[in-house]
Structures are given as structure tokens and as C-alpha cells.
Amino acid sequence: MATCKECAFYKEVDETKGDCFGHEVPADRDVTECPTNAFKSKEETSEK
Numbered sequence: 001m002a003t004c005k006e007c008a009f010y011k012e013v014d015e016t017k018g019d020c021f022g023h024e025v026p027a028d029r030d031v032t033e034c035p036t037n038a039f040k041s042k043e044e045t046s047e048k
């Protein structure tokens with residue numbers, strides 16, 4: 001299963017956490033636990 005680290009909205013802060021819409025999320029959060037169900041794979045977007 002994918003994790004927040006693989007989400008297009010995830011901006012890495014350090015190895016263990018990142019920023020998502022201004023909220024800090026753990027890098028290894030399973031996307032099924034995404035509070036907004038907004039997971040979008042980085043691979044599906046052209047943004048880097």
C-alpha cells in the first residue's frame with residue numbers, strides 16, 4: 001500500500017515527516033488513513 005511519502009501533496013520536511021496542506025504528516029502513514037482521502041500518486045502527475 002502507498003504511503004504519504006508517495007503522495008503528490010506531500011512535501012518532505014525530513015526523513016520521517018512531511019508537509020501536506022500545511023499539516024505535518026508522517027512519511028509512512030498509509031494512504032488509507034489519509035484524513036481527506038486526497039491521495040494522489042506522484043507518478044500520475046507531471047509535477048515534481
Ligand code: SF4
Nearest residue numbers: 004007020034038039
Ligand atoms: S493528502 Fe493524504 S495521502 Fe497525501 S500527504 Fe496528505 S495525508 Fe498523506
